Amino acid sequence: MSNDVTQSMLDSILVALDLPDEAGSRVTFSGEDRLPSCFPVSELAAASIGAAATTVSELVGLFSAVPPVSVSYRSASLWFGWSIQPLGWELPSPWDSIAGDYKSSDGWIKLHTNAPHHRAAALSVLDCEPTREAVAEKVETWRGDELEDAIVAAGGCAARLRSGAEWAAHPQGKAVTAEPLIIWTTPSNGIVSEWRSSPARPLSGLRVLDLTRVLAGPVATRFLAGYGADVLRVDPPEWDEPGVIPEVTLGKRCARLDLKTVSGRDSFKRLLGEADILIHGYRSDALEGIGFSAAERQAIRPGLIDISLDAYGHSGPWARRRGFDSLVQFSSGIASAGMDWQNADTPVSLPVQALDHATGYLLAAAAVRGVIARTTGSGTLCARVSLARTAKLLVDYKGSPSNAEFAPPIDEDFAAAVEQTDWGPARRLLPPVNIASTPMNWTRPATKLGSSTAGWIA
Template identity: 55%
Template structure:
């Protein structure tokens, strides 16, 4: 645990302050997944604590519950009388090729359509398996990616270290901070109880990593406005990830909506985005334009495969990065399985999300000192390197979840009532609490 946390503290420029970790056991895995969960959450909590110390002279203590951290890396929501829709499209998953394994990610309709442009229409996994079996892994990965789809051949860690993209991302820092010359000397409006009260967070992220970051910031009192394209949906994760946020839709190809977005950005303190590295540039909202619109902006971004190398603009998700970087292959050997064995949770997403939140808090503390904004870049693939190099996992199981782990209050969502698990991070004097229940995408107007 100490090694993972120390690495993260160094990357974020946080003091090497010991953090209290309670409870025992871990998620069973070839890798130290629970350690990564606890360390990334601890870093986010410590960034809050350091912000409060800077503003008040009081340094809150931080404590992380190992069990709750592990559970939150899966889902925090416990529906009552209803079910969250399935996370995966029916044909998404791992398939055997002529020479190995490949993962197809088809959750978004346009990503499934891309795979079917290459492989032909498939109504079920059996049909897909028969078609994939005729291909070599590298050829199929390339074909699906060229069709603007999402796929990843299973590689070992050794193969990834020899791959041009593995070499590139492994040379990157865990968090790449960039200073901004622009100033916006906004005073601190928060308090020890709600340290981010008055902070406006514009969230352009999807699925898990970025939304994990903005959910954490919302729990500290930030005003989070999530923006999605007109037709985007991710029903399997929306009830989990929109907690504490307002959700609106804008089409950034439409002139009227672009004007609305620019106005929102001008008023934002923080922007979180998870587009591919070149996507906002193509939309006319590159880094320089964002700085012009919002001097002093705190700009935190992530992508799948890193910010340098031949794959920096490649579409990707946690499960694909696990296949590319050697995690699924190592899991297969660890479990003596006959197929790829991923992590028990999508830990790269969740951990990167908490690292994004910690980065945003560090940049906010810097802005409160100097008046200057700044940016931070993270990637799922670089977080994967941190996990792989943190050593093996453990077989000491977590104590099973029980009702005592749930908050007493009910969350009234559009889908029905639900409980949330207790927050795994405790910051003395600062309770993580969300004033808004989870909501559907597009359920609010695009305004602060």
């Protein structure tokens, strides 16, 4: 039954990618390990990673035999958590001290305060000391809807706990349900690339400009780097994600540009003009506001494969709302369903940030699908995906719970080589997927933000 769910999920993703019907038959799944949840999280992990690998396999098949793909449930599930194991040093917690779940006067609400400006927004609304005790005391005086609206209006991030039925009746839930898993646009036609793939490193020679932050976008570009793409991540001068960067910068170069300045925008324009793929996770109006609308991006780089991410979908009243995986789980009924499943007194979210990770692999799959289209001369493909729409894919398979215990990583789960990161030595999990004769590996260790110059490799 579990493999049937995984295959069904995979088929849904491959249909969204407009890949041949037989593509799914070249993917096999193995193992019995499953993450405990009332939702098929490990199946989603295997299906989304398998879909991304299938697009790579199809790309290789343009120039040679199409290789088969194999996915281990255990490896896929582990990669939905942390792939890095520091040796002699520690990862800082990615969570701010006041982030988390709080009881309101009429239910539960989650505050996401990891970014300093989001923390400041929440505290400005609550008007209290920055301690969990003080925040909890204040939150209890608010109705959930009112506090959610107030924090969002102040530029912060929060989500009231909703049931699946509440989300289905909500205007944003209805909007997300009406959206396809991947929204495609074709801004131009007739673009043919002279670039050619090779089975050993199928994405070698492709330049990927990465304008993403935790977590889905960086997962996508990490995957692309694993098959040879030259990934350049660009961050603002002040931005940092200390608890996550060692996990997600594997295989990439990381630079800083201030897009609020003329010189920063000029540098970005030069980078964009030589990129093959742009992956961005800013709110939909952010790039447009500084002179880089979708049309302008295509004018700068005709044939650009433009892949974007949003939290709550691309239509409806929340289309531009700030959001993260944990918030979407609260909004969409996932944390409420987990609470019911465990008969718990507090919300129960997924065991991993599965919406982020799965959406990341959808982004990567869409990018490679765009490469296939450009390589075959069938036009330029640009795509948009969202955490909320990925949540619907998972929720549609709620009837497949797992009560199994999932064993933490052991020596055999890790690659033999030691990765010399900018923070110190570390071990990295074995790749989550295998494409025959096409190994997934990274030629660069994880690196700090701003450690490279903002330019492409000659």
